[in-house]
Amino acid sequence: DAGVIQSPRHEVTEMGQEVTLRCKPISGHNSLFWYRQTMMRGLELLIYFNNNVPIDDSGMPEDRFSAKMPNASFSTLKIQPSEPRDSAVYFCASRTGTGIEKLFFGSGTQLSVL
């Protein structure tokens, strides 16, 4: 299995531009999580999906952020318009079930908004 796949690995954009981050979870996993990581705040949960349905989006910072999961094998996190304070590493993770199953992380997208 290729693991959780995120793209792009790096994104550099100018303030005001739209940014779309992509994630392909591990096949068979029915829970998907989007995290943002900064040096000072660590890892913050933005939103998670169960069976493609958003369960908790309370971590989404503001209306500029949106996430979709149109099917079990794909999810996007969009920032529009982007701002310099959005610069961070964004991780996608997936797992099976709703118990204490292991969480598998993608390699992250390093976003820099200039």
Added chain:
Amino acid sequence: AQSVTQPDIHITVSEGASLELRCNYSYGATPYLFWYVQSPGQGLQLLLKYFSGDTLVQGIKGFEAEFKRSQSSFNLRKPSVHWSDAAEYFCAVGGALNAGKSTFGDGTTLTVKP
């Protein structure tokens, strides 16, 4: 390269007993250290973090951790475990190297006996 080792894959303690989860790290500069908890059906939640200063840090839910530079350790402790503490616990190291991207340990699963 940065790395984190959590030597204990699974720990079982009785409710009311004390707990210590071990974490050893390798990092080429001053580390930022984190402990996260993943409860059933939930995403990762930050328990506590260490950047500098007092080497004993207090977190949420009654947890604390002690940074020991000489031992490259950041062990998590709780004096009296509650049944609701049953979860998976992750240690992570990050910092100025690698753009602040954290490296996670493989996790320790905590089971609490009545």
